[in-house]
Amino acid sequence: MSATARPSQDSLWTRLLLIGGTVGFLTLFLFVPLALVFTEALRKGLQVYAEAITEENALSAIKLTLTVTAISVPLNAVFGVAAAWAIAKFSFKGKSLLLALIDLPFAVSPVVSGLVYVLLFGARGLFGPWLDEHNIQIIFAVPGMVLATVFVTFPFVARELIPLMQSQGNDEEYAALSLGASGWQTFRKVTLPNIKWALFYGIILCNARAMGEFGAVSVVSGHIRGETNTLPLHVEVLYNEYNSAAAFACASILSLLGLLTLALKTFIEWRAGLRRRHS
Amino acid sequence: MSIVLKNIRRTFGTFQALRGINLEIADHQLVALLGPSGSGKTTLLRIIGGLDFPDPGNGTVSIHSEDVTEKPAADRKAGFVFQHYALFNHLSVFENVAFGLEVRPRPTRPSKEAIRDRVLELLRLVQLDGLEQRLPSELSGGQRQRVALARALAIDPKVLLLDEPFGALDAKVRKDLRRWLRSFHQEIGVTTVFVTHDQQEALELADVVVVMNQGQIEQTGSPQEVYDRPATPFVYEFLGDVNKVRKPGRPDLFYVRPHEVRILFAGDSSAEFHAKIEHLFAAGPSARLSLRLTDSRDTLDADMTRAQLEEMGLSEGDEVGLQLALTSKT
Numbered sequence: 013m014s015a016t017a018r019p020s021q022d023s024l025w026t027r028l029l030l031i032g033g034t035v036g037f038l039t040l041f042l043f044v045p046l047a048l049v050f051t052e053a054l055r056k057g058l059q060v061y062a063e064a065i066t067e068e069n070a071l072s073a074i075k076l077t078l079t080v081t082a083i084s085v086p087l088n089a090v091f092g093v094a095a096a097w098a099i100a101k102f103s104f105k106g107k108s109l110l111l112a113l114i115d116l117p118f119a120v121s122p123v124v125s126g127l128v129y130v131l132l133f134g135a136r137g138l139f140g141p142w143l144d145e146h147n148i149q150i151i152f153a154v155p156g157m158v159l160a161t162v163f164v165t166f167p168f169v170a171r172e173l174i175p176l177m178q179s180q181g182n183d184e185e186y187a188a189l190s191l192g193a194s195g196w197q198t199f200r201k202v203t204l205p206n207i208k209w210a211l212f213y214g215i216i217l218c219n220a221r222a223m224g225e226f227g228a229v230s231v232v233s234g235h236i237r238g239e240t241n242t243l244p245l246h247v248e249v250l251y252n253e254y255n256s257a258a259a260f261a262c263a264s265i266l267s268l269l270g271l272l273t274l275a276l277k278t279f280i281e282w283r284a285g286l287r288r289r290h291s
Numbered sequence: 292m293s294i295v296l297k298n299i300r301r302t303f304g305t306f307q308a309l310r311g312i313n314l315e316i317a318d319h320q321l322v323a324l325l326g327p328s329g330s331g332k333t334t335l336l337r338i339i340g341g342l343d344f345p346d347p348g349n350g351t352v353s354i355h356s357e358d359v360t361e362k363p364a365a366d367r368k369a370g371f372v373f374q375h376y377a378l379f380n381h382l383s384v385f386e387n388v389a390f391g392l393e394v395r396p397r398p399t400r401p402s403k404e405a406i407r408d409r410v411l412e413l414l415r416l417v418q419l420d421g422l423e424q425r426l427p428s429e430l431s432g433g434q435r436q437r438v439a440l441a442r443a444l445a446i447d448p449k450v451l452l453l454d455e456p457f458g459a460l461d462a463k464v465r466k467d468l469r470r471w472l473r474s475f476h477q478e479i480g481v482t483t484v485f486v487t488h489d490q491q492e493a494l495e496l497a498d499v500v501v502v503m504n505q506g507q508i509e510q511t512g513s514p515q516e517v518y519d520r521p522a523t524p525f526v527y528e529f530l531g532d533v534n535k536v537r538k539p540g541r542p543d544l545f546y547v548r549p550h551e552v553r554i555l556f557a558g559d560s561s562a563e564f565h566a567k568i569e570h571l572f573a574a575g576p577s578a579r580l581s582l583r584l585t586d587s588r589d590t591l592d593a594d595m596t597r598a599q600l601e602e603m604g605l606s607e608g609d610e611v612g613l614q615l616a617l618t619s620k621t
Contacts, residue, residue, distance in 0.1 A: 183377035186342050187439075189364040190371040191391035191446055201394070205381040 049267050052260035064261035072238045073246035074265070079154065080229075080242060081222040084161040088218050091162075092169025093211065097203070099170075100177030101185070114170050117163055125163050126231025129156055152234030157242065160228035165218045172214030173207055180206055209284035213277065220273040224266060292356070293318045293482035294339060294450060299350030301334055301343070301506075308334045310506040312350070316484065316499070321476045323493035324486045326503035327529070332486045333454055335503070339484065340369040340452045355449050370443030370481075374455040376435045378427040384438050385423035388413055391446040413441040416479075433464040444479070453485035457492065469496055490530050494518060502526050521546075534591035536584070536615060545617035549579065552593035555612035556603070562612025566591075571607050573597060582611070 054061055064070060095114060099107060117125065131137050133150040143150060150156045184206065188198040204211075226244045233240040241249065243266055250259035294316040301309040309331045316322050324332040337343035339352060341364035351360045359367050379387050386393075388410045392401055401409065414420050417437040427435055436456060443451060456472070457465040473496055476483055487493050493500045494514040502509045502517055502525075510522040521527035527546045534552070536545045555562045569590070570581035578600045580593045593613075605611065 183373050183375060184379060186364070187371065187373060187377040187379075187442075188390070188394075190340055190342065190367075190369060191394065191442065192365045192368075193390070193394040194365065197394045201390075202379055205379075 046267060049260055049263050052256065053264040055260075056257045060257050061261045061264075064258035065265060067258070069238045069241065070246060070258070070262055073241045073243045073262070076154070076157075076239075076241065077223055077243040080157050080161050081219060083158045084165060084222050085215060085219050087158075087162055088165055088169050088222075089211070089215050091166060092173060092214060092218075093207075095170040096173035096177050096207075099174055100180075101182055111174075114167050117166050122160075122164050122225065122227030123231055126160050126228035129159055129163075129228075129232050133159075151232050152236065152240060154240070156232040157229050157240065160232045161222050161225050164225050164228050165221045168218035168221060169211065169214035172210050172217070176207060176210045177203075209280055213280050213284070216273055216276050216280065220270060223269055292316065293320070293354070294484070295351075295353040295356075296335075296339070297351045297353075299335070299338060299345045299352070301331075301338065301345055301349075307506050309338075309345075309350075312506075312508060314501060314508065314511065316482060318482055319480045320482055320498045321473075321496065322482075322484045322499045322501060323497035324484060324501050324503060325488070325490060325493040325529075327488060329505075330503040331506040332488075332503050336452050336454055336484060336486050339450070340364055340371045341367045342371065368446060368449045370446060370448030370451045372436070372439045372443050372451070372453045372456055374458045376427070376439045376459075378435055378438055378442070380427050382426075383423065384414070384419065384425050384427065384430070385410055387427065387438055388423075388441045388445050390442060409445060410441075413444055416444075417441045417475075431464075432460045433468050436460065436468065444481075448481060451481045451483040453483065455486055455488070457487075457489075472496065494530070502529060504529070532592060536589055536591060536617065537587050538617075539586045545615070547591070547615045547617055549592045549594040551616045552582075552591065553614040554580070554593060554595055554599070554603070554605070555614060557610040557612050559612045561614065563615060564613040566611055566613055568605060568607050568609050568611060571600075571605070573600060580605075582613070584613075585610075 053064075065074075095110070098104075099111060099114075130151055133139055133143060133156060135144065135151070137151070148155075150159070184202050185198050188202045189195075193201065224244060225242075226248075229242055230245055230248075233242065233245055235241060235245060235249065237249070243262060247259050247262045247266070250256075250262060292315050294314070296312055296314040299309050299312040300307070312331075312335060324335060326332045334343060338345055338350075339354075341359065341362060345352070345360065351358055353359065354367060354369065364371075379390065382390070389406050392406045392409065395401075411420065411423065414423055417440055419434060419437055419441070422430065422434070427438065430438065440451075440453075457468055460468065469492060485496075494517075497514060499511060500514050500517050501511045504525050510517050510526045512520075512522075517526060518530050521530060524546070527533050532549050534547045534549065536547060537543070538545065557565065565585040566582040567585065568580055569583050572579045572581075577594050577596055580595065581590060582593055583590050
């Protein structure tokens with residue numbers, strides 16, 4: 013806190029150079045592209061824009077994206093809390109291995125994880141014949157896309173919670189147990205309120221990534237228009253067809269969702285900061 | 292007997308935290324588990340409370356004649372107060388104290404009014420009435436500790452377990468709270484076990500002091516017993532200052548506390564030892580002398596009153612005679 017109040021000892025030129033460099037970089041690589049997305053999207057007028065995003069395939073892509081997100085984010089919220097709980101509150105053999113596994117989706121390329129699912133559940137994959145017999149379609153269908161999204165976005169919630177839960181220790185949970193609370197009561201009344209903001213934050217990041225995921229979903233989707241195209245995939249298809257106005261229109265929806273996420277994230281950081289200062 | 296522990300062992304990996312603890316605690320007593328860090332005292336307290344368990348098949352815990360070895364903390368009715376309070380920071384003081392009553396299953400849960408009455412009564416008892424709407428973050432350390440105590444008492448515990456209850460407080464508050472806890476215990480009469488590494492605290496506060504070292508009990512007894520008749524060299528050294536002295540021509544060590552050293556004039560015929568005053572420290576009610584024995588060259592500390600010091604007119608560099616009430620410990 014005192015650091016902001018203390019005048020910098022660096023020379024004026026150093027400061028100008030650093031600030032100017034940062035602003036310049038951000039303008040060139042972030043603001044300009046973002047602005048371009050919207051100008052390109054609206055270049056042929058509102059009419060074309062509205063048509064592009066209400067067209068049948070676009071609507072289906074939006075719907076699919078929301079469906080996949082609506083399934084995978086809650087799943088990962090639950091998995092994430094469970095994994096963070098296990099890692100932060102218990103000591104057991106293989107804990108560091110589990111930690112490494114949680115980071116795996118960050119480490120491998122999404123395309124690879126998509127391919128793994130094809131190898132497992134695809135027609136010629138490990139479980140392919142069995143799935144075929146039972147008439148279950150995973151690859152080139154919604155279940156496959158959910159699986160791929162869950163895999164890629166798994167670390168967000170867990171990673172956000174683990175350091176927090178580790179720093180909080182177990183004393184409050186122990187206190188609740190010694191007062192006669194059941195495990196579920198302890199979780200709901202003690203643990204959950206303590207991790208609330210970090211959990212929201214993790215869910216928002218997870219949500220942003222789930223909606224924007226391209227690589228893994230692209231491999232398992234099969235690009236069936238109006239059926240297995242998510243919004244990012246739809247943008248690519250449109251772009252490859254030189255339909256840039258429509259591509260940018262759809263991209264602008266993704267960008268808006270991104271901006272919304274950013275706003276929510278800032279709000280939550282602000283709230284969590286308030287709370288920290290309060291206690 | 293309120294608490295009976297039989298042959299408790301607990302190992303963490305290769306570290307033996309407790310190596311066969313046997314202890315009986317009578318009803319209504321205030322008992323101190325005293326020992327240096329790593330002696331196993333907190334582990335023992337957690338095992339009594341059901342927050343930790345003995346190695347399987349190694350030891351039993353009984354509370355009020357009921358074997359609770361296998362019972363989880365929630366079923367033991369042992370009120371636990373943590374060193375860093377472990378208050379629920381998102382709940383008000385009132386909600387913290389009410390927690391143990393609110394989480395009861397519906398058939399045994401008191402009515403809203405009954406809970407309210409009980410909580411307010413407890414807050415009066417710990418002298419925090421009027422603060423029920425505050426958040427724990429708005430309280431001082433001493434107040435938080437008393438909220439934790441009230442919260443633990445709300446469940447009508449069979450025993451009260453306090454882990455370093457004054458560890459996180461500053462010296463002044465510590466002293467006040469210590470005195471308060473003593474009279475508070477007399478008032479409520481619940482069997483209480485507290486963990487401390489501060490011998491002063493244990494001796495001042497407890498009815499019974501259990502001195503622990505390296506996972507074992509060295510001695511159990513009243514404060515006076517353990518101070519005056521230490522059972523082992525460890526207890527002797529851990530409780531209060533102690534001098535180690537060798538008699539000329541004998542290899543064994545003797546123990547003597549500074550206040551047990553009698554200072555005589557150098558020419559006094561009843562002197563057993565002779566020594567030189569190397570340093571004299573006389574700030575405070577009593578004076579402390581650093582002495583070096585003429586024969587063995589051992590150093591030892593001695594306490595005497597300021598009045599005695601002035602009467603004898605001693606100063607640094609003087610020769611004196613000594614009488615020592617020596618206790619052999621080796």
